[in-house]
Amino acid sequence: MKQLPIGIPILMSLVAFILVLLALLAGSRPDFMEEYDIIAFNTSALGKNLLDFSNDPDKPSPTSDGLCGDLGGFLGSACSSATAAVDSIQSDIAETINDIGNDIADELATKLGIHEFYSLHALSICEGDFSPNATAPSASRNASSCTKGFTNGYNISALLDHGLRVGPLKLTLADLGFTDDLQSAIDTLNKVTKAFAVLLIISVGFTGLSLVASLAALVLIPHRERITLLTNVTLAGAAVVILILSGLVITIGAHIAVNKANELGDDIGLSVSAGYRFTTITWVAVGLMLVAFGYWLSQLLKFRRGSRMGHNGARKHARDSEESGHTDGGTEMRSTRGIHFGRTRHG
Structure with a gap:
């Protein structure tokens, strides 16, 4: 059976694995892929209603x-x-x-005792300020610290409230006009981030296993072709399904919650955004794993089709041989009988 280059699924799985691994580790330390956040809170203008x-x-x-x-x-x-x-x-x-x-929005967050942004990543929450300032065009982020979010929870409200209470004005979120509806929208964002992080961790596992299985196929296909193809189809397919679910959660779920939070938080100066770069990474990984899955599925179908043809050909060959042998034997017997009877009559 003619094989397509097995390097195709190996390369696709390798790149997809690297992408989802980087997405998982983004924000694990200050300024490491800071812009690749899941959700970011811009708090530089928080309290503008005051x-x-x-x-x-x-x-x-x-x-x-x-x-x-x-x-x-x-x-x-x-x-x-x-x-x-x-x-x-x-x-x-x-x-x-x-x-x-x-103008004073650049100093407002500092006066309140909070940072200008808080970014939610798969495993952590980073906080910091904008450079050169919050209102400058194309301002960049300078993260000052990152804390565990996946294990400790993505509770942005608690971080903000703590910063306000210990700040020079000794305020609370309630003082700024936080409503129950806004808190509910932020809680939804926290849950979406948690769900996405879980799916991303699973995606890293399946893309990694798919890569290992693709590499193992280099050695195993000549000896265990059927089981090797089935294993690769299963692992690549599972990776595709989990990655698609991840993409849907971050694209649909997060954006709905972000729009709601922005609608409710605009009056007090709170804005929220979903990370488009993170979304891009997720869907690129989906596309790569779809190519790998398509390769293994096509090879499995070719193998099954070839097996059926080979099996049917073997049966036909056996049947033809049997019929041919039976005919030859009958001719020989008839010929032998003819000779035998002729000799008897001659005697």
Whole structure:
């Protein structure tokens, strides 16, 4: 049976294994593949609602008591003019504070006692600040520390609340306007990250086993072709299924939860994003393992087709030989009888 180059599934499995292993180890230490996060929280503007005075519905209006209207005449006109001037000054102050909001956002997280970003990776949570600053175009991340997330839990809310409590302002998440719905959305993100991490660990195992089985096939196929092909098809197929599940979880589940968290967290300056680079790695690994699985499946089908043809050919050959032998024997017997009878009559 003509074989395609066995190096195809070996190469595909090797690259897929490296990709999922790197994805698993990303963020295991500060600045190691930091940009390849599963989910990232941008907290550089968290608490911006504390600076927004222009739209405060509870702010009393100086004319709300109707004092100027009660005065009437010249005094009423003068009062109205003075009140309008005060309103204008307050409005200018509010606009000025809001205009500089982006500038002080670079220092807001520090003033609150928290970092500017928190990134969730498969096995860890990293935290740090943006460089050169949070509002600079194409700002990069500088992770200062990474802690275990898979074993200790991906509890971003606890990290933020702790930082706020020990910070100089001694605030809590509730003080910033965290709602139960926002907390629920963040809890969903934590669960999605945990589920993805589990699937990724399993994916690393199956892609690694598929690579080992592909290498073993170099030696085993001439002696144990059927069992070798079945083993490779099974392992490569399992790797494909787990990787596809991983891709769906990170692409669909995470993005739904991220959109919900952004919708609820926008008012207080919290933004969340799903790691597109991490998603890309996952789907590239899916494609590579699909190629490896397709190779082994095609070879198994060729082997089974060849076995059936060989088996049927052997049976046909045996039947033809039997019929040929039976005919030859009958001819010989008839010939022998003819000779024997001729001799008898001659005698």
